[in-house]
Amino acid sequence: MRMKLVSVVACWWLAEGRGPFSQTFYCFRTQPSDADWEDLWEQFDERRYLNAKKWRVGDDPYKLYAFNQRESERISSNRAVPDTRHPRCSLLVYHIELPPTSIIITFHNEARSTLLRTIRSVLNRTPMHLIQEIILVDDFSSDPDDCKQLLKLPKVKCLRNNERQGLVRSRMRGADIAQGTTLTFLDSHCEVNRDWLQPLLHRVKEDYTRVVCPVIDIINLDTFTYIESASELRGGFDWSLHFRWEQLSPEQKAQRLDPTEPIRTPIIAGGLFVIDKAWFDYLGKYDMDMDIWGGENFEISFRVWMCGGSLEIVPCSRVGHVFRKKHPYVFPDGNANTYIKNTKRTAEVWMDEYKQYYYAARPFPKWREPVNSRLLVHWPRPPTSSYVLITSP
Numbered sequence: 001m002r003m004k005l006v007s008v009v010a011c012w013w014l015a016e017g018r019g020p021f022s023q024t025f026y027c028f029r030t031q032p033s034d035a036d037w038e039d040l041w042e043q044f045d046e047r048r049y050l051n052a053k054k055w056r057v058g059d060d061p062y063k064l065y066a067f068n069q070r071e072s073e074r075i076s077s078n079r080a081v082p083d084t085r086h087p088r089c090s091l092l093v094y095h096i097e098l099p100p101t102s103i104i105i106t107f108h109n110e111a112r113s114t115l116l117r118t119i120r121s122v123l124n125r126t127p128m129h130l131i132q133e134i135i136l137v138d139d140f141s142s143d144p145d146d147c148k149q150l151l152k153l154p155k156v157k158c159l160r161n162n163e164r165q166g167l168v169r170s171r172m173r174g175a176d177i178a179q180g181t182t183l184t185f186l187d188s189h190c191e192v193n194r195d196w197l198q199p200l201l202h203r204v205k206e207d208y209t210r211v212v213c214p215v216i217d218i219i220n221l222d223t224f225t226y227i228e229s230a231s232e233l234r235g236g237f238d239w240s241l242h243f244r245w246e247q248l249s250p251e252q253k254a255q256r257l258d259p260t261e262p263i264r265t266p267i268i269a270g271g272l273f274v275i276d277k278a279w280f281d282y283l284g285k286y287d288m289d290m291d292i293w294g295g296e297n298f299e300i301s302f303r304v305w306m307c308g309g310s311l312e313i314v315p316c317s318r319v320g321h322v323f324r325k326k327h328p329y330v331f332p333d334g335n336a337n338t339y340i341k342n343t344k345r346t347a348e349v350w351m352d353e354y355k356q357y358y359y360a361a362r363p364f365p366k367w368r369e370p371v372n373s374r375l376l377v378h379w380p381r382p383p384t385s386s387y388v389l390i391t392s393p
């Protein structure tokens with residue numbers, strides 16, 4: 001092995017934050033050159049990382065993660081997945097000067113096998129120069145080594161909360177240290193597909209007010225088979241603010257002459273998307289007072305299109321995701337209470353007179369959760385994006 005690695009790991013306690021973030025532990029590794037890429041993989045002892053937390057014979061393989069842990073561990077972190085894009089996608093040419101993005105992955109007690117496969121799929125199927133960094137935000141998992149040991153991987157940084165914060169505040173922590181001009185949020189149990197990132201960054205480079213998502217393919221929770229999902233869907237919701245996928249109408253389908261064209265959507269599923277960092281900041285980021293999980297995708301979606309932006313699903317970008325039937329982790333205030341608290345904030349801040357339909361569909365979110373702080377968020381100046389708007393002829 002060549003002995004020319006000069007990258008080192010550095011860690012410190014972030015002290016500039018307020019409140020619960022005041023003691024966030026932060027580590028990064030100085031960046032290696034492209035030529036050191038393979039050497040870094042050789043340094044990472046994958047077997048040791050995975051074996052330390054392995055499923056044991058006799059245990060229920062679904063108990064810890066609500067998916068088949070045994071099967072996930074049986075499958076290589078490096079596996080190939082079927083290219084599920086429309087054949088025309090491979091003919092598209094993307095802007096040659098796409099900006100590198102900061103990929104932010106938050107997790108709480110994720111299975112090591114799925115977390116590693118997420119990162120490895122990103123490193124395998126993304127042009128190196130498009131990854132500014134991969135920021136892992138460990139939301140107070142039981143074992144700090146789940147995250148820390150991954151610092152041996154190229155581009156990876158690790159932030160750890162010293163108490164449970166939930167998805168929203170963890171993502172914001174990642175966004176605050178991100179150095180890229182765009183933010184790419186991913187779940188911690190994904191596998192990105194071929195050329196997944198370029199079409200997303202291309203759409204944002206053309207217009208920084210676009211918030212763009214891949215088509216989310218399905219990784220089966222029992223077998224981990226990678227399954228193509230329908231691409232002609234958009235996001236929708238009912239009045240109790242539950243997300244659901246909607247078929248495009250027959251008219252909309254008839255108008256779609258090009259299957260590679262993005263699909264406008266009023267709501268994003270929330271787990272996977274790219275947003276311009278300056279636009280995200282300008283819009284007021286996420287609602288900091290939302291807890292654990294749920295509802296934040298409504299809040300950010302409503303806000304984007306009410307403030308002049310748009311949301312879309314890009315069919316030529318595909319990312320697989322393990323869909324589960326239940327959450328494997330604990331909600332300190334209970335699953336239902338947390339979802340109600342978060343969606344009620346969305347209704348109060350963004351739905352005006354339409355919130356009556358929300359309260360009609362959910363008769364019990366009656367306790368008074370003050371949302372004034374969010375209502376008072378103001379937007380003092382337009383975003384300063386480094387992008388030039390390219391208008392199509």
Ligand SMILES: [Mn+2]
Pocket residue numbers: 187188189271321322
């Ligand atoms: Mn998920």
